[in-house]
Amino acid sequence: MRIDILSLFPEMFEGVFRSSILKKAYEKQFFSYNFVNFRDFADNKHNKVDDYPYGGGAGMVLKPQPIFDAIDTIETDETKKPRIILMCPQGETFTQKKAEELAREDHLIFICGHYEGYDERIRTNLVTDEISIGDYVLTGGELGAMVVIDSVVRLIPGVLGNDDSAVEDSFSTGLLEHPHYTRPAEFRGIKVPDVLLSGNHAHINEWRRKESLRRTYLRRPDLLESMELSNEEKGWIKEWGNNKSSS
The missing domain is CATH 1.10.1270.20 (tRNA(m1g37)methyltransferase, domain 2)
Structure with missing residues (x-):
């Protein structure tokens, strides 16, 4: 699996991708990842990626141009388009079923926004999925993307070593997982x-x-x-x- 992440703060992912299961999965080439800082695609001298919303209101809105141009630079397989995932509190609530669905894909692209929101043209003309990790608002999409990526990568066959581990997880069967015990008796x-x-x-x-x-x-x-x-x-x-x- 290949994962591309559009973020203004790619350094936030370093600890997650360089630790534990994700680190081992990357080293064993179960998946690869690439960061794209979409500020690099701003078309103005101040490298601004946001602007005031039309019609007024509080906060700033991410402009479509840097996001679209950043996506255009990502190499994709013409025979199978990637899933382009917008991390957004208005999106579909993330579930184990969704993780299992995404784990079957070859290429995922995550868009992690900040500020008040996204220009609507990003939603309607670019993304394939909008995902929320819960009914609350974060300062940006990076933490949500980390949750989704961790949940998805661990389902790639071979990542956990014992594939039955993922099958028996809470929610995979529709039920919460049973209690576990180990030594001593x-x-x-x-x-x-x-x-x-x-x-x-x-x-x-x-x-x-x-x-x-x-x-x-x-x-x-x-x-x-x-x-x-x-x-x-x-x-x-x-x-x-x-x-x-x-x-």
Whole structure:
């Protein structure tokens, strides 16, 4: 995968790309990245990339010219256009499903803005996706892009070493992930559930599914609204609901 990032502050990404999983993935050539400072494409002597909004109002708006010209310099495959992603609080809320979708792409371009917003022509004539990482506003798109890139790159086959790790993540199955335990089997009087020490993988898988469902029901019941559940799973939920009512 190739990732190009348009940013006025590319140095913000250095710690993220030079640490942990992203560093290893880059060194093993699972993905490559390139920074484009779109201030370099400003067509005025002061290198301004923003201006006052037509019609008045607070804040400054990013001009279309530097962004369009910067995109024009990025080499692309004519047979398969890149996904051009605008990081924006008005965009589609980022989810694991979206991360899985983007992880199948060969080329991603991220536009990280600042100031009050973007000239609308950037949205309507250039980008393919608008993404928000939540219902709040940041000073710029860089932090959001880091979140999306980390989430996407770790899904590239081979990056995590064990591809099952990504499959079992929270939200990948539609449920929150089940609890995990490791050695020692007892710590300060708190024991690991016996089923995990039993060696019976059928029972372990059933326990994990049940605990995953329980955690989702208690913490994110909204995730269950569109999920098809077995009669047994519906029975578990009914039992947990009765216990909540009686407590």
